[in-house]
Amino acid sequence: MQGIVAKRNGQVVARETGRGIGPALKLYRAGLLRGADVSDRIVGRAAAALFVAGGAVSVYADVMSVGAAEFLSSYAIPNHAETITEEIINRTKTGICPMEAAVRDLDDPERMIAAIERTWLALSGKK
Numbered sequence: 001m002q003g004i005v006a007k008r009n010g011q012v013v014a015r016e017t018g019r020g021i022g023p024a025l026k027l028y029r030a031g032l033l034r035g036a037d038v039s040d041r042i043v044g045r046a047a048a049a050l051f052v053a054g055g056a057v058s059v060y061a062d063v064m065s066v067g068a069a070e071f072l073s074s075y076a077i078p079n080h081a082e083t084i085t086e087e088i089i090n091r092t093k094t095g096i097c098p099m100e101a102a103v104r105d106l107d108d109p110e111r112m113i114a115a116i117e118r119t120w121l122a123l124s125g126k127k
Contacts, residue, residue, distance in 0.1 A: 006036035006056075019091075021046055021099050025120060028054040028113075043068045043081070044088035046099035049112035052077065063088075065100070071107075098123060 003017035014032040016023035024047045033054030043061035048068040052075045064081030065088050072079040088097040102119040103112045
């Protein structure tokens, strides 16, 4: 799977492709996560924060971090992954993903979203 899919009542309501957290951030900003069953390729704590704040009702991932699974579960959001990993690493495989680093010490979804937005803007220049 490449990108993210949001479904309601078994029907696809949104699909975004791309790398990193960009597709999930786009669906969050558009309000398309509310009440959705979400499938994404990689889910770390940053993506989990978007799903919680956006109102997703379940999350499936090919790869999910332990922290993301715990965070989703703490909000009673059912989640499943084919592979659970300790943390999400960056694209060059030299350390933790910058989005994960941005939310590492945060637990409040709204504060996490603010950190994600700041980091996204700093890294990509996108608004």
